[in-house]
Amino acid sequence: MYFFNAQKVNLIAGAITILTVLIAIIWAFPIYWGIVSSLKPEDEVVRPYIELWPDTLTFQHYWFALTETQIGRWYWNSIVTSLGVTVLTVATSMFAGYAISQLNFPFRRALYWLILASFMVPTQVLIINHFVLVADMGLINTWAGIILPQLISPVVIIVYKQFFDQVPKDFREAAVMDNASELRILFKVYIPMNWGVTTALSIVTFIWAWNSFLWPFLAVTKTEMMTITVGITQVNDAFGVYYARQLSAAVLAGFPVALAYLLFQRRVTEAITLSAGIKG
Amino acid sequence: MLRNHKKESLVALLLISPFLAIYGLIFVYPTIDMFFLSFQKAPLIGDGKWIGIDNYTRLERDRRFDTAMWNTAYFVALSVVPGTLIALFISIGVYRLSGRIQSLVLALFFLPYILPVSVVYRIWDWTLNFQFGIGMYLFDWLAMDRIPIFKVTGWFMPAVAFVTIWWTAGFSILLFLAGLRAIPAEIYEASALDNSSRWQTFRRITWPLLWPVTALVLTIQLILQLKIFDQVYLFSVGGRPNDNLVMVYYIFQRAFVNNDGGRAAAIAVVLFIIVVVVSVLNFQLLKFAERK
Amino acid sequence: MSEISLVEVSKSFGAVKVIDNLSLSIEEGELMVFLGPSGSGKSTLLRMIAGLETIDDGKLLIGGEPSHDLAPGQRNVAMVFQNYALYPHMSVRENMEFGLKNIGLPKLEIEKRVMNAARILEMDGLLDRRPSQLSGGQRQRVAIGRAIVKQPAAFLFDEPLSNLDAALRVRTRVELSELHQKVKSTMIYVTHDQTEAMTLGDRIVILNDCKIEQIGTPMEVYNTPRTKFVAGFIGSPAMNFFKFELRQTKNGREAHLIDGTTIPINLEIDGDDIYELGIRPESVSVSQAPADCSGVVKVVERLGDRTLLYSELNDGSQIVAQDSGISDIRVGQNLNFRLDQERIHIFDKNGNNVLNK
Numbered sequence: 001m002y003f004f005n006a007q008k009v010n011l012i013a014g015a016i017t018i019l020t021v022l023i024a025i026i027w028a029f030p031i032y033w034g035i036v037s038s039l040k041p042e043d044e045v046v047r048p049y050i051e052l053w054p055d056t057l058t059f060q061h062y063w064f065a066l067t068e069t070q071i072g073r074w075y076w077n078s079i080v081t082s083l084g085v086t087v088l089t090v091a092t093s094m095f096a097g098y099a100i101s102q103l104n105f106p107f108r109r110a111l112y113w114l115i116l117a118s119f120m121v122p123t124q125v126l127i128i129n130h131f132v133l134v135a136d137m138g139l140i141n142t143w144a145g146i147i148l149p150q151l152i153s154p155v156v157i158i159v160y161k162q163f164f165d166q167v168p169k170d171f172r173e174a175a176v177m178d179n180a181s182e183l184r185i186l187f188k189v190y191i192p193m194n195w196g197v198t199t200a201l202s203i204v205t206f207i208w209a210w211n212s213f214l215w216p217f218l219a220v221t222k223t224e225m226m227t228i229t230v231g232i233t234q235v236n237d238a239f240g241v242y243y244a245r246q247l248s249a250a251v252l253a254g255f256p257v258a259l260a261y262l263l264f265q266r267r268v269t270e271a272i273t274l275s276a277g278i279k280g
Numbered sequence: 281m282l283r284n285h286k287k288e289s290l291v292a293l294l295l296i297s298p299f300l301a302i303y304g305l306i307f308v309y310p311t312i313d314m315f316f317l318s319f320q321k322a323p324l325i326g327d328g329k330w331i332g333i334d335n336y337t338r339l340e341r342d343r344r345f346d347t348a349m350w351n352t353a354y355f356v357a358l359s360v361v362p363g364t365l366i367a368l369f370i371s372i373g374v375y376r377l378s379g380r381i382q383s384l385v386l387a388l389f390f391l392p393y394i395l396p397v398s399v400v401y402r403i404w405d406w407t408l409n410f411q412f413g414i415g416m417y418l419f420d421w422l423a424m425d426r427i428p429i430f431k432v433t434g435w436f437m438p439a440v441a442f443v444t445i446w447w448t449a450g451f452s453i454l455l456f457l458a459g460l461r462a463i464p465a466e467i468y469e470a471s472a473l474d475n476s477s478r479w480q481t482f483r484r485i486t487w488p489l490l491w492p493v494t495a496l497v498l499t500i501q502l503i504l505q506l507k508i509f510d511q512v513y514l515f516s517v518g519g520r521p522n523d524n525l526v527m528v529y530y531i532f533q534r535a536f537v538n539n540d541g542g543r544a545a546a547i548a549v550v551l552f553i554i555v556v557v558v559s560v561l562n563f564q565l566l567k568f569a570e571r572k
Numbered sequence: 573m574s575e576i577s578l579v580e581v582s583k584s585f586g587a588v589k590v591i592d593n594l595s596l597s598i599e600e601g602e603l604m605v606f607l608g609p610s611g612s613g614k615s616t617l618l619r620m621i622a623g624l625e626t627i628d629d630g631k632l633l634i635g636g637e638p639s640h641d642l643a644p645g646q647r648n649v650a651m652v653f654q655n656y657a658l659y660p661h662m663s664v665r666e667n668m669e670f671g672l673k674n675i676g677l678p679k680l681e682i683e684k685r686v687m688n689a690a691r692i693l694e695m696d697g698l699l700d701r702r703p704s705q706l707s708g709g710q711r712q713r714v715a716i717g718r719a720i721v722k723q724p725a726a727f728l729f730d731e732p733l734s735n736l737d738a739a740l741r742v743r744t745r746v747e748l749s750e751l752h753q754k755v756k757s758t759m760i761y762v763t764h765d766q767t768e769a770m771t772l773g774d775r776i777v778i779l780n781d782c783k784i785e786q787i788g789t790p791m792e793v794y795n796t797p798r799t800k801f802v803a804g805f806i807g808s809p810a811m812n813f814f815k816f817e818l819r820q821t822k823n824g825r826e827a828h829l830i831d832g833t834t835i836p837i838n839l840e841i842d843g844d845d846i847y848e849l850g851i852r853p854e855s856v857s858v859s860q861a862p863a864d865c866s867g868v869v870k871v872v873e874r875l876g877d878r879t880l881l882y883s884e885l886n887d888g889s890q891i892v893a894q895d896s897g898i899s900d901i902r903v904g905q906n907l908n909f910r911l912d913q914e915r916i917h918i919f920d921k922n923g924n925n926v927l928n929k
Contacts, residue, residue, distance in 0.1 A: 012478065013376065016373055016376060017373075017376060017377060019373065020370070020373030020374060020376070020377065020385060021377075021381070021385060023370065023373070024384075024385040024388040024389055025388070027388060027389055027392075027446070028388040028389075028391060028392075030403050030404065030407050030446075031391060031392065031395075031403060033403075033406075033407060033414060034402065034403040034406060034407070037406060045412065046411070046412045050414060050417065088302075091298070092298040092299040092302060093299065095295040095296065095298065095299065096295060096296040096298070096299035096300075098295060099291075099292040099295040099296045100296070103288050103289075103291065103292040103295075104285065104288055104289075104292075105288065105289040105292035105293065105296075106289065108292075111296070111300075118303075118307060119559075120503075120555060120556050120559045120560075121307075121311065121552065121555075121556070122503075122506070122507040122528075122551065122552065122555050124507045124509060124528045124531070124551075125314065125528075125531065125548040125549070125551050125552045125555075126306075126307075126310045126311065126314060126548075127528075127531065127532065127535070127548075128314065128317065128324070128531070128535045128541055128544050128545055128548060129309075129310035129311075129313045129314050129317065129545075130306065130310055131324065131325075131535070131536075132313070132324070132325055132541070133305075133306070133309070133310060133313075135325050136325075148302075148305075148306055149306050151302050151306060152303070152306060152307050157299065168655070168657070170653050170654075170655055170657035171657050171659065173624050173644075173651075173653070173657065174651070174653060174657035174659075174718075175659075175670075176623075176624070176643075176644045176645060177622065177623075177624075177644050177645055177650065177651050177671070178645060178670050178671030178674055178718075179643075179645030179646070179671055179674040179675050180645075180670070180671075180674045181674070182288065182291040183291065184674060186295075188670070189659060192659075192661040193659075193660065193661055195661075207394060210396065211394075211395070211396035211397065212396075213396065213397050213398060213510045214509055214510060214528075218532075218536065229396040229397075229398050229399075230398065232398050232399070232402065233398045233401065233402075233514060233517075243406055243409070243412065246402055246406075247402060247403075247406060249402075250398070250399045250402035250403065251399075253396060253398065253399050254394075254395045254396060254399035257394050257395065257396065258391065258394055258395065260394075261390075261391070261394040262387070265383075265387065268394075269390075269454055272451060272454055272455075273454060273455065273458050276451075276455050276496065276500065284643070
């Protein structure tokens with residue numbers, strides 16, 4: 001009796017494992033399918049039966065996208081704006097997070113609660129006023145206009161504050177005894193000691209900025225200023241009903257962030273768990 | 281510690297001023313502006329006329345507003361709880377794996393989350409394409425008529441919810457995994473010695489211990505899906521946008537399509553209040569449940 | 573001229589006044605130990621001298637200069653933290669250079685001081701390592717090195733040995749003593765360990781509940797404790813205490829212990845009152861003939877150089893006596909104890925030593 005139970009347990013465990021792997025494969029299948037379809041010539045893509053691997057492997061659509069469309073410019077726009085958002089968000093959050101964590105100044109608590117409160121505000125409701133603001137500043141169709149409203153990221157500053165809080169007081173006291181000025185303490189002690197957090201937050205902010213759709217969509221009316229995330233959905237006439245071509249553009253758009261994830265998997269998961277912890 | 285208060289405040293000011301400047305400009309000011317705009321009759325850009333609460337009272341009779349509210353609620357119902365449960369069960373499966381297989385499987389589940397919404401849109405628009413999509417074979421297999429999913433009102437929301445769950449589950453799975461890993465192995469060993477069945481173990485041990493994470497995931501998902509726009513907008517192109525309206529889409533429509541800034545702002549304020557109320561309620565509910 | 577003086581200082585945490593009108597002087601070049609149990613205020617006093625805690629009232633003089641308003645880094649003192657607080661992302665060398673760079677010393681001078689400190693502490697090979705690559709004892713030396721390069725008027729040590737294991741602790745204690753002799757600086761050393769205090773201190777300040785119980789050399793506080801607290805805190809195992817009533821009988825003055833035992837007291841005290849008699853275990857010897865009191869041995873501890881006899885007197889009160897290392901006394905034996913009259917301490921009901929003021 002005992003024997004059979006053990007066997008049964010193992011059988012179920014094995015079944016669950018196989019099931020999970022199977023589901024994972026099915027889960028990722030659409031991505032695979034999208035990539036594979038982009039490697040087929042258009043006439044093969046519309047064949048009335050399923051071919052899991054291209055009959056004729058071709059990069060013609062990628063070639064087309066890279067040479068005949070504005071994808072190059074879109075890439076550039078995405079890189080500049082994503083980098084801009086990342087650098088500005090991380091830098092300002094780092095400084096402000098340190099101040100809130102380590103320094104005493106009037107209205108410190110009020111500021112902290114204000115930032116916490118801003119968590120609850122969905123930035124989507126501000127699109128109208130952001131648009132008006134950016135238009136009034138003459139920044140529609142500019143990089144600055146795309147970057148500016150995306151600089152709201154309360155998560156980053158809260159994470160920094162928490163990490164700076166956790167640095168043992170000893171280090172600060174030692175630095176004070178070492179005659180370090182406040183700024184030196186920030187740059188020479190606190191930031192280097194939290195380098196991992198900075199890396200994780202930067203990568204995640206970059207990915208998030210790259211992927212953002214709503215605001216870059218609203219902020220740009222000229223196709224040459226679009227980010228790649230927006231561009232691939234807006235320029236239907238250039239592609240017409242060329243499925244494989246559209247898919248190749250999508251692959252090109254998603255490739256950089258997928259690569260960033262695969263390279264920095266650990267940092268990304270770290271940052272995500274961190275930011276979720278904050279929301280909880 | 282002996283501190284020079286004046287000097288410290290000065291340094292603090294220096295450090296927070298970039299943040300404050302940006303925050304004031306793109307958060308505080310637009311939020312206040314939104315409230316003011318909602319009481320005006322105004323185009324998207326340009327001056328308006330003060331009309332009091334007219335924009336709000338109009339919402340009562342506004343059919344599209346109704347649609348937007350219901351669709352949003354419907355969408356939330358379709359995506360939040362099912363999405364969370366799916367993520368939970370997947371994460372249990374992933375938890376039982378180990379080593380490279382676990383890393384690989386986790387990456388497969390998480391990869392969609394990394395992609396921009398437009399890429400997700402392209403992938404699923406293709407997969408569920410009425411004429412050539414591979415998903416259509418499923419209908420054949422089930423001996424049903426093929427359906428142009430995103431063009432049929434009844435199918436639209438569930439399909440978008442489905443895609444959204446596919447897209448965002450990775451995030452929830454990650455959190456659940458962290459929660460599962462935080463449960464000490466000894467507890468499972470003890471229950472095994474107590475002859476607990478798989479289901480009993482789950483119900484009596486895993487589920488209660490995982491509850492804080494589950495609550496967190498539900499909260500995050502709920503607040504996230506209330507604000508949905510991207511997928512709904514994209515999948516509605518070429519379809520029937522007015523039937524598929526959700527709150528943010530309606531705001532967008534009023535402001536950028538109908539050029540009515542005042543009315544759009546009123547809707548925005550309503551959504552703002554809903555999200556804040558839901559957040560606070562949620563927070564209190566969880567606190568209460570925690571104490572139980 | 574005293575190197576460091578606290579003059580009538582007070583400090584409050586919120587509404588609670590923890591240190592009230594305390595004064596204390598530390599001579600130039602001496603190693604002064606602040607000794608006391610946790611919560612006695614010893615760390616607070618150290619930090620007040622360092623500038624890491626504010627002095628609400630009173631003055632602090634360092635080298636004769638009023639320093640209570642100066643920033644911590646400006647007071648010409650260097651601190652060695654309990655947990656070392658070595659910057660983990662910097663090498664040993666960079667850790668030591670950090671403070672000197674902050675005040676803008678020329679590179680050559682910095683280099684010279686770092687090399688000098690490394691030599692004194694025998695750390696030459698460690699300069700380019702990170703703290704995580706060092707052992708506990710090595711880290712402590714880096715912490716000291718960081719203080720040495722500052723060339724301060726005084727070194728402040730905050731329980732430096734508490735993170736080391738027992739063997740390392742003894743070795744490091746000796747090294748610290750040697751360091752003091754080599755560097756000849758004023759040092760203030762905070763600890764709760766009376767052995768460290770006795771072995772390292774030129775003088776000891778014994779603190780209890782944020783008040784000074786006694787200041788004196790190790791021998792002074794050992795042989796002539798001013799209060800019962802000091803008597804009980806210094807020395808291991810602790811002093812024996814017995815409450816007694818002093819009576820004048822025809823045999824002279826006698827101390828009547830609660831168990832009825834009577835001990836003739838040859839000392840001059842006024843008044844009939846309740847007092848407490850204190851005597852160290854090494855002054856309680858075993859006697860063949862009936863002597864001052866008697867009891868039953870409960871626990872025998874053989875330490876090799878001496879034997880401790882934990883015994884119980886007739887009324888149940890405990891006494892610790894000491895016999896030679898080769899004693900063959902066993903548990904359960906009935907013994908007679910003699911108290912060395914020369915070594916008796918008598919404390920009044922306020923805890924003050926009535927004999928040796």
